[in-house]
Amino acid sequence: MTESSQHRWAEKYPELGQGPIAVESCISEDYYQREVEQIFKTSWLYVAREEEIAEPGSYKVKRLAFADTSVIVMRGKDGVVRGFHNICSHRGNTVVTETGEETFGHSKAAILSCRFHGWVYGADGALIQVPEEERFYSCFKKKENSLEAIHTEVWAGFVFINLAAEPEQNLHNFLGDYGTHMGDYPYSDLTHSYKYHTTLDCNWKIAHDSFAEAYHVTTIHAGSFPNVFSTGLSDVQLFGPHRTCAVCLNMSAEPKPVAALAQKHGRGSLVAKGGSAMLPPTINPSGREDFAFELSVAFPNLFLHISEGIWFTHQFWPLSTGRTLWEGKYYVRAPRTNSERWALEHAQLLQRNAWLEDTQTMENTHRAIASGAKKFMNLQDEEILIRHAYHVIEKRMTAVE
Amino acid sequence: MSTNLPKSFTALEPLAEAWGLPTQDARQAKRRGSSTAELQEFYDAIVPLLPQLLSHVDEFPLGELPPDSLRLYYMSLALAEIAPHIELYRGDPNVPHSFEEERFIAVNGQQSG
Numbered sequence: 001m002t003e004s005s006q007h008r009w010a011e012k013y014p015e016l017g018q019g020p021i022a023v024e025s026c027i028s029e030d031y032y033q034r035e036v037e038q039i040f041k042t043s044w045l046y047v048a049r050e051e052e053i054a055e056p057g058s059y060k061v062k063r064l065a066f067a068d069t070s071v072i073v074m075r076g077k078d079g080v081v082r083g084f085h086n087i088c089s090h091r092g093n094t095v096v097t098e099t100g101e102e103t104f105g106h107s108k109a110a111i112l113s114c115r116f117h118g119w120v121y122g123a124d125g126a127l128i129q130v131p132e133e134e135r136f137y138s139c140f141k142k143k144e145n146s147l148e149a150i151h152t153e154v155w156a157g158f159v160f161i162n163l164a165a166e167p168e169q170n171l172h173n174f175l176g177d178y179g180t181h182m183g184d185y186p187y188s189d190l191t192h193s194y195k196y197h198t199t200l201d202c203n204w205k206i207a208h209d210s211f212a213e214a215y216h217v218t219t220i221h222a223g224s225f226p227n228v229f230s231t232g233l234s235d236v237q238l239f240g241p242h243r244t245c246a247v248c249l250n251m252s253a254e255p256k257p258v259a260a261l262a263q264k265h266g267r268g269s270l271v272a273k274g275g276s277a278m279l280p281p282t283i284n285p286s287g288r289e290d291f292a293f294e295l296s297v298a299f300p301n302l303f304l305h306i307s308e309g310i311w312f313t314h315q316f317w318p319l320s321t322g323r324t325l326w327e328g329k330y331y332v333r334a335p336r337t338n339s340e341r342w343a344l345e346h347a348q349l350l351q352r353n354a355w356l357e358d359t360q361t362m363e364n365t366h367r368a369i370a371s372g373a374k375k376f377m378n379l380q381d382e383e384i385l386i387r388h389a390y391h392v393i394e395k396r397m398t399a400v401e
Numbered sequence: 402m403s404t405n406l407p408k409s410f411t412a413l414e415p416l417a418e419a420w421g422l423p424t425q426d427a428r429q430a431k432r433r434g435s436s437t438a439e440l441q442e443f444y445d446a447i448v449p450l451l452p453q454l455l456s457h458v459d460e461f462p463l464g465e466l467p468p469d470s471l472r473l474y475y476m477s478l479a480l481a482e483i484a485p486h487i488e489l490y491r492g493d494p495n496v497p498h499s500f501e502e503e504r505f506i507a508v509n510g511q512q513s514g
Contacts, residue, residue: 223489256489353496360498
């Protein structure tokens with residue numbers, strides 16, 4: 001493999017092939033149902049950061065619409081984070097009343113109390129109090145009516161859940177070399193966050209694909225990132241079902257006056273060259289001067305990006321064949337001064353605008369594919385991460401059948 | 402509402418009511434509801450004072466600005482909101498070729514600051 005090869009990634013990963021990819025999987029109801037059963041209900045899925053539930057008794061409820069459930073992840077007085085379905089053992093009400101896709105709460109006593117009839121659960125899920133318990137019959141046993149546990153494990157401060165009765169692998173083994181590659185980054189030191197979400201009328205894979213290449217930057221980001229990023233990827237590596245690469249800067253871009261002042265006052269934008277003090281030694285193995293950020297995907301639906309002083313995620317939650325919840329979360333170091341805070345705001349708003357550009361194509365793509373007029377998509381070599389995604393999904397589903 | 406600004410920035414007072422907005426959602430809505438000429442007028446008025454403005458707000462600890470300085474600071478955050486539209490989008494009050502902004506929810510968009 002040489003830098004000059006136009007097909008360097010296909011040469012590095014010949015098993016992925018070079019042919020067109022069928023688009024049927026993005027519009028087929030049957031395929032979607034199988035993805036839910038065979039991928040989303042059996043894979044480790046990122047649902048919370050440890051900082052979001054830092055204190056004993058803190059909890060977060062995350063809706064998992066594809067499985068018609070919500071998970072409560074709660075930190076006990078023992079410091080352990082555990083996960084449960086948000087459903088009461090009495091008559092099936094939600095134990096925590098949810099206010100949206102994500103609901104946060106804290107209980108000083110580290111208990112959960114159902115609002116309906118006041119049933120109380122411990123942070124270990126045990127049912128510890130039932131009002132008027134004596135009116136239930138002798139067949140009713142508190143110890144048989146704990147919250148339904150969901151497998152929950154933590155990697156690098158990322159709380160993952162797995163809905164399988166018995167996951168095939170623990171989280172550590174599931175992430176494998178990907179976990180090693182991305183793990184040694186100071187995620188928990190960068191806590192100043194900006195979060196956005198929307199519901200997109202497209203298949204989750206179409207949303208995934210739009211973020212998984214840099215080929216689009218000269219067209220889609222002509223507005224927000226003109227001449228900022230290279231369209232080719234660097235250091236593509238595939239780790240089982242997971243994938244990663246570096247996106248590099250096109251060093252010719254000169255910032256405009258306000259952008260230049262923002263870059264001077266704070267490290268918040270991918271547009272400016274950052275250092276490498278925070279980056280794990282596994283990142284940017286080519287030692288490229290123009291390295292901008294690592295773009296990685298933890299199968300199936302977590303995009304995790306790291307750069308000096310910045311990390312951010314995209315997640316794509318399937319709601320139906322043609323609907324997807326997208327969440328973008330951007331983290332930088334907490335500002336120490338008002339001017340730094342201003343600089344971070346500028347950086348984030350430009351990033352938001354870039355995400356508005358990214359999301360613009362997704363619904364159009366889905367609608368056009370749904371016409372059935374085209375049966376295949378054509379991928380070039382720098383779209384290798386997309387090719388890998390379809391390859392992994394197909395392999396997973398075939399393996400199960 | 403008072404439109405007073407700190408002494409060195411009184412020239413910006415005519416713009417304080419329109420642009421001294423406390424939340425990201427409000428600043429975004431203001432930008433989207435403005436004409437190119439209004440964005441340009443605000444940009445041209447505040448940018449020459451921006452280095453001085455950032456020095457001024459740093460005379461106070463983070464998040465502890467007195468009312469006049471806080472109003473000025475909100476104006477600088479409004480500049481952060483509109484600057485890409487002048488510097489990159491040729492004065493378009495919307496992000497060109499973008500997803501519908503009103504469907505994009507900022508989780509903390511209604512918080513002050």
